[in-house]
Amino acid sequence: MEIMFLGGAREVGKSAILVKGEKTNLLLDYGAQTSKEPSFPMHVQPKEVHSILLTHAHLDHSGGVPLFFLREGVELVTTGLTLELSTLLLEDFIKLSGFYLPFEYIDLLAMEKSTRRLKVGDKSVQVNSEFVASFPSSGHVPGGTTILLENGGKRLLYTGDINLRESQLLSGADLDFGELDVVITESTYSQTEHDPRQKIEDEFVSFAREIVERGGVLLVPAFSVGRAQELACLLRSRNFPHPVAMDGMALKANEILFRYQESLRDPVLFRRAIEGLDVVSGWSHRRKLVRTPGVIISPAGMLGGGASVFYNSEISQQPRSGIAIVAFQVPGTPGRTLLERGLTLVNGRPTKVKAELRRFDFSGHAGRSELFEMFNHIKGHPRVFTVHGDGNSCEVFAREINERFGFEASAPQIGDRVTV
Numbered sequence: 001m002e003i004m005f006l007g008g009a010r011e012v013g014k015s016a017i018l019v020k021g022e023k024t025n026l027l028l029d030y031g032a033q034t035s036k037e038p039s040f041p042m043h044v045q046p047k048e049v050h051s052i053l054l055t056h057a058h059l060d061h062s063g064g065v066p067l068f069f070l071r072e073g074v075e076l077v078t079t080g081l082t083l084e085l086s087t088l089l090l091e092d093f094i095k096l097s098g099f100y101l102p103f104e105y106i107d108l109l110a111m112e113k114s115t116r117r118l119k120v121g122d123k124s125v126q127v128n129s130e131f132v133a134s135f136p137s138s139g140h141v142p143g144g145t146t147i148l149l150e151n152g153g154k155r156l157l158y159t160g161d162i163n164l165r166e167s168q169l170l171s172g173a174d175l176d177f178g179e180l181d182v183v184i185t186e187s188t189y190s191q192t193e194h195d196p197r198q199k200i201e202d203e204f205v206s207f208a209r210e211i212v213e214r215g216g217v218l219l220v221p222a223f224s225v226g227r228a229q230e231l232a233c234l235l236r237s238r239n240f241p242h243p244v245a246m247d248g249m250a251l252k253a254n255e256i257l258f259r260y261q262e263s264l265r266d267p268v269l270f271r272r273a274i275e276g277l278d279v280v281s282g283w284s285h286r287r288k289l290v291r292t293p294g295v296i297i298s299p300a301g302m303l304g305g306g307a308s309v310f311y312n313s314e315i316s317q318q319p320r321s322g323i324a325i326v327a328f329q330v331p332g333t334p335g336r337t338l339l340e341r342g343l344t345l346v347n348g349r350p351t352k353v354k355a356e357l358r359r360f361d362f363s364g365h366a367g368r369s370e371l372f373e374m375f376n377h378i379k380g381h382p383r384v385f386t387v388h389g390d391g392n393s394c395e396v397f398a399r400e401i402n403e404r405f406g407f408e409a410s411a412p413q414i415g416d417r418v419t420v
């Protein structure tokens with residue numbers, strides 16, 4: 001196999017890897033950088049690609065996939081749930097992008113028609129004529145998988161984004177990879193430890209109780225897919241006694257997840273959490289919610305759009321209320337400005353936040369210890385490539401893997417090719 005790193009190398013965003021066999025080629029993810037003007041991985045001619053294997057729905061992995069369906073002949077191989085959640089996010093990407101995108105809604109329909117829908121955990125799936133792929137659960141987001149690829153007697157693992165710890169929504173990643181020759185691993189939190197999950201959950205629930213019981217409203221800006229449902233399940237699992245409302249695209253994600261409950265860790269908890277929500281129905285409902293003690297979970301997660309913009313402009317000015325930031329905030333987003341400077345836009349003017357602001361590290365990625373733990377489960381003596389990390393975290397992580405495990409490890413740059 002020849003591997004070429006098209007994106008997501010020494011960066012977070014637009015992940016894409018081209019794998020060439022004897023006669024055919026495939027892509028592992030083909031994402032987009034969406035935080036500023038959208039950009040895509042290195043160009044590859046659609047006619048050179050026979051299949052795309054997609055790990056999960058997040059746009060930094062899926063955002064460029066529709067580019068390959070402007071013509072026929074390419075097959076998308078992914079779980080049914082990832083297809084549906086990706087389509088939801090891609091529709092939104094098309095609708096909200098203020099910039100030109102090189103594909104449109106009709107290309108999503110072509111993509112759907114060309115998809116082989118798998119289940120999380122499917123094994124030994126024949127891809128093209130010469131690859132065999134398995135899709136173990138990644139524990140990162142519903143529908144998400146890692147990818148195990150076999151070709152010419154070699155076995156390659158691509159982690160995509162991976163989480164070893166159990167969350168409310170998902171069990172931890174399936175680590176039964178067997179003997180490996182190549183590992184391409186994410187490095188996002190390779191230099192950062194997460195606090196214990198239980199501690200973060202306890203702190204979040206008591207913050208929510210404190211705010212509501214003093215007569216305030218807690219705004220939780222959250223991504224539509226995964227994080228919004230994770231927090232609804234957490235509050236339900238602790239029998240949170242106050243109203244919890246949910247708004248925006250998260251409600252559409254709920255509908256999709258309802259049809260794939262078997263992919264979730266605890267379908268009963270999920271159903272109870274979603275059925276207990278106050279589903280936001282329109283503007284009079286929203287205006288009422290900002291005056292009524294309770295929790296509001298609403299996209300967008302970085303306050304850059306969606307109903308959370310309205311909620312934030314009201315709730316941020318109420319000293320009794322609170323805002324819980326539950327995800328990484330990309331530099332330059334309103335959520336990051338809120339966190340770093342305590343400022344937010346009210347009627348177009350930067351205004352000091354009066355509500356109580358707290359941050360909770362509900363990451364869906366393995367932290368430093370878990371990434372090393374993953375290598376403890378790996379058999380054989382693989383060659384390792386570290387990708388999907390900011391700053392120098394890919395390079396440092398590669399060096400550490402080499403020192404701890406004796407594996408040949410490196411942090412490729414975009415455009416690098418290797419034969420394995």
Ligand SMILES: [Zn+2]
Nearest residue numbers: 056058140161
């Ligand atoms: Zn992801």
